[in-house]
Amino acid sequence: MKPDTSSEQEEIRTHHTFCRICESLCGLEIKTRNNKVIGVKPNENHVATEGFSCVKGLYQHEMYQSPDRLKYPLKRESDGSYIRISWPQALKEIGDKVKQLHKDDGADSIGMYVGTAAGFSVLHPVFAQGFMTGVGSKSMYSSSTQDCSNKFAVSKLIYGFPFTLPFPDLDNINCLIIVGANPVVSKWSFLQVPNPGKKLKNLERRGAKLYIVDPRKTETAKIAGEHMFIRPSTDVFFYLSFLHELIKQNGLDQQFIRNHTKGVDAITDLVKDWPAETTEELTGIRAKALKKMVQDYIESDGSALYCSTGVNMGGNGSLAYWLQEVINAISGNLDKKGGTLVGKGVMDFLKFGVKKGILMREDKSRIGGMVSVNDAFPGGLMADEILTPGKGQLKALFVTGGNPLITMPNSEKLKSAFQHLELLVALDIYQNETSSEAHYVLPCTDPLQRPDLPFIFPLMLGLQQKPYLEATKAVIEPEGEQMDESSIYLNLARACGMPLFGSKMAQSFFTGIQKYYSWKSKKDLPSLPQEAMLNGLLRLTGQSSFRKIQKSKNGTIRKQHVPGSFVPDRVLTADKKVDLAPDPLLNQARKLKEDFEREKADLHRFKLITKRAVTTHNSWTHNIERMTAKGRNTNYAYLHPSDLKELNIKELDMIDVRSETAAIRIAVKSLPTLMPKTIAVPHGWGHQHAIGLQHANKTKGVNVNILAADGPEKLDTISGMAHLTGIVVDVEAAKGELKATWSGI
Numbered sequence: 001m002k003p004d005t006s007s008e009q010e011e012i013r014t015h016h017t018f019c020r021i022c023e024s025l026c027g028l029e030i031k032t033r034n035n036k037v038i039g040v041k042p043n044e045n046h047v048a049t050e051g052f053s054c055v056k057g058l059y060q061h062e063m064y065q066s067p068d069r070l071k072y073p074l075k076r077e078s079d080g081s082y083i084r085i086s087w088p089q090a091l092k093e094i095g096d097k098v099k100q101l102h103k104d105d106g107a108d109s110i111g112m113y114v115g116t117a118a119g120f121s122v123l124h125p126v127f128a129q130g131f132m133t134g135v136g137s138k139s140m141y142s143s144s145t146q147d148c149s150n151k152f153a154v155s156k157l158i159y160g161f162p163f164t165l166p167f168p169d170l171d172n173i174n175c176l177i178i179v180g181a182n183p184v185v186s187k188w189s190f191l192q193v194p195n196p197g198k199k200l201k202n203l204e205r206r207g208a209k210l211y212i213v214d215p216r217k218t219e220t221a222k223i224a225g226e227h228m229f230i231r232p233s234t235d236v237f238f239y240l241s242f243l244h245e246l247i248k249q250n251g252l253d254q255q256f257i258r259n260h261t262k263g264v265d266a267i268t269d270l271v272k273d274w275p276a277e278t279t280e281e282l283t284g285i286r287a288k289a290l291k292k293m294v295q296d297y298i299e300s301d302g303s304a305l306y307c308s309t310g311v312n313m314g315g316n317g318s319l320a321y322w323l324q325e326v327i328n329a330i331s332g333n334l335d336k337k338g339g340t341l342v343g344k345g346v347m348d349f350l351k352f353g354v355k356k357g358i359l360m361r362e363d364k365s366r367i368g369g370m371v372s373v374n375d376a377f378p379g380g381l382m383a384d385e386i387l388t389p390g391k392g393q394l395k396a397l398f399v400t401g402g403n404p405l406i407t408m409p410n411s412e413k414l415k416s417a418f419q420h421l422e423l424l425v426a427l428d429i430y431q432n433e434t435s436s437e438a439h440y441v442l443p444c445t446d447p448l449q450r451p452d453l454p455f456i457f458p459l460m461l462g463l464q465q466k467p468y469l470e471a472t473k474a475v476i477e478p479e480g481e482q483m484d485e486s487s488i489y490l491n492l493a494r495a496c497g498m499p500l501f502g503s504k505m506a507q508s509f510f511t512g513i514q515k516y517y518s519w520k521s522k523k524d525l526p527s528l529p530q531e532a533m534l535n536g537l538l539r540l541t542g543q544s545s546f547r548k549i550q551k552s553k554n555g556t557i558r559k560q561h562v563p564g565s566f567v568p569d570r571v572l573t574a575d576k577k578v579d580l581a582p583d584p585l586l587n588q589a590r591k592l593k594e595d596f597e598r599e600k601a602d603l604h605r606f607k608l609i610t611k612r613a614v615t616t617h618n619s620w621t622h623n624i625e626r627m628t629a630k631g632r633n634t635n636y637a638y639l640h641p642s643d644l645k646e647l648n649i650k651e652l653d654m655i656d657v658r659s660e661t662a663a664i665r666i667a668v669k670s671l672p673t674l675m676p677k678t679i680a681v682p683h684g685w686g687h688q689h690a691i692g693l694q695h696a697n698k699t700k701g702v703n704v705n706i707l708a709a710d711g712p713e714k715l716d717t718i719s720g721m722a723h724l725t726g727i728v729v730d731v732e733a734a735k736g737e738l739k740a741t742w743s744g745i
Helices: 060-064 085-107 125-133 149-159 196-205 219-223 235-248 254-260 263-269 276-283 287-299 316-328 349-356 379-387 411-418 455-460 485-496 503-523 530-540 546-550 583-589 592-601 641-647
Strands: 011-019 028-031 036-042 074-078 082-084 110-114 140-142 175-179 208-211 226-228 303-307 396-400 422-427 440-443 606-611 635-641 654-658 663-671 677-680 727-733
Touching: 028 411, 036 060, 074 085, 085 110, 085 396, 085 422, 085 440, 085 485, 085 546, 110 125, 110 379, 125 396, 125 530, 149 583, 175 287, 196 208, 196 219, 208 287, 235 263, 235 276, 235 287, 235 303, 235 316, 235 592, 254 316, 263 316, 263 583, 276 287, 276 592, 287 303, 303 316, 316 583, 349 455, 349 663, 379 411, 485 503, 503 530, 530 546, 635 641, 641 663, 641 727
Parallel strands: 110 140, 110 396, 175 208, 175 303, 208 226, 396 422, 422 440, 606 677, 635 663
Antiparallel strands: 011 028, 028 036, 074 082, 074 440, 606 727, 635 677, 654 663, 654 727
């Protein structure tokens, strides 16, 4: 009798792909067997990432291969339990409800929240928007209003398009000032820079000036540059004084200003009352030190200011980013070698976007009358949009690639609001906090289960320090009935009777592609042929085929960035000049003196900031046991030793932290690298109520974002961003019963 070989293990296969957790997109070499990942290591020969990867990328398969992975559609029963249902049942029931709400309450009663995970795929956000366009709804909400919408909103005002995003020319820069960013841990934002620590060390080694401005001596500040403490949420006053001093020290490029900008007189008038001596007590940056920094910035041949989430989320993120861009422009460093550059991807997406009106909507929200940014309204309005009766009241919500009950401000209020929805549909790989409230949960593929290209920032905008192109096939096949989001939205559009992009032709086209490839492969394919669609995108933009690019397993170098290629031809304002002083920003700036006085009154109170560990990415990795081992199974509040002494608190004591919105109880640790009167609490925790995260829901962390306020009066009026860092809080030793909406203990 011949031996039974049916159970023999398949041979080990090696795949070259890239990580899609963050903007670094690190090249990876992955080994699989029996449709399981058995090992991940960096691709040492990758043209850009050169063997770099962080711990999250190397162990991401443990997140994707968790026993908690969703494999089948789920439906919530009346008793709160969930049962497995078929795709046809899920699609029909969701479609019928959408049709009913559309008829009874109008298109805008149906909304969508798009999370961070959606952005790291090429097709996912396109088809999500296509579904909502087909529904005819403007009720889109985005996680970007938590961390980066200020940059989009300001870029639209001063450059004419929201995705015009200048970045430092790190290869040639001679003075770099990093404000509110920690690239060694969090990597760069809006720029792909693998191994940022190595890059910054090399920058300093060749003699460039490097300043790190932050309330904490971060991991970045420890390895390179000169660190300067700044009091949280006072960045806008730092920028005001920097600009004042730049003018005073004759650091303006008059020819650039004359040829390529407008509004400089209004800027000069704005900053005349903000010398460094006025702001030094408030910011903590002494006038002498700031003046020296400005001098270095002026005297260096190629300089740039760069900021990230610490500035963006500080309450005046739009004004701060605006002033930063003004400084880089009027000093002659915009579009200059060693200054800031504006990249170009596989096509000139800036010109294409303006021509087609992409991301250029200017509708206003029903609640608060806030202008949409990137065609989306602030996530901090969702609770009020659900709870406030009237025409356009939000009654259905699709959540795609996100977890707003962890990331949004005042999320306990939002959780209550979700329970008032008539339809909540979550598309995800886990049943997390948000999908634990959903009526339907739809199982999606993970990044390793789909073919892909680099997401829109590197692909279409060229936001890469070293431009290159790469393609990846799926590393493993979907399990159970998992489906990619583009296919889910195609099917949902059909079930709702509302064609993708509002076009019957588009719906028929994508349905036809699916049928054709099913016929070609001689089997009924449940999903769209993603490789074919990505290949079509490449061909439309004049690139090689997907197959040819994918065969270059280490990536293919593209043309390098060209200084001088942005102004004036790619400035997309009406007169092709950088608008230094748009009316909305000037009007918003009128409140700065009032803000300054309020900050002075709160000078001796605590300010709350966040702190990220290299093992975490928002809330993504807490269901990986490895990532929460060895005391990493909770978050702590960190205080300077002098503050612990003043409060008569010892390490690991419990403290109560109160804002005007809520309170949390949390254990405390000492952190000498913090600025006094600053409290740091890592975000992304608080999984105790997630029914589908069997490891994470046993952790002890607390959701710090409940301390932040939501609602239109609490959001930045330019960008719609919530104030998530630099919040004024009261801190004291825990005593009695916590009068709060949440406790993580």
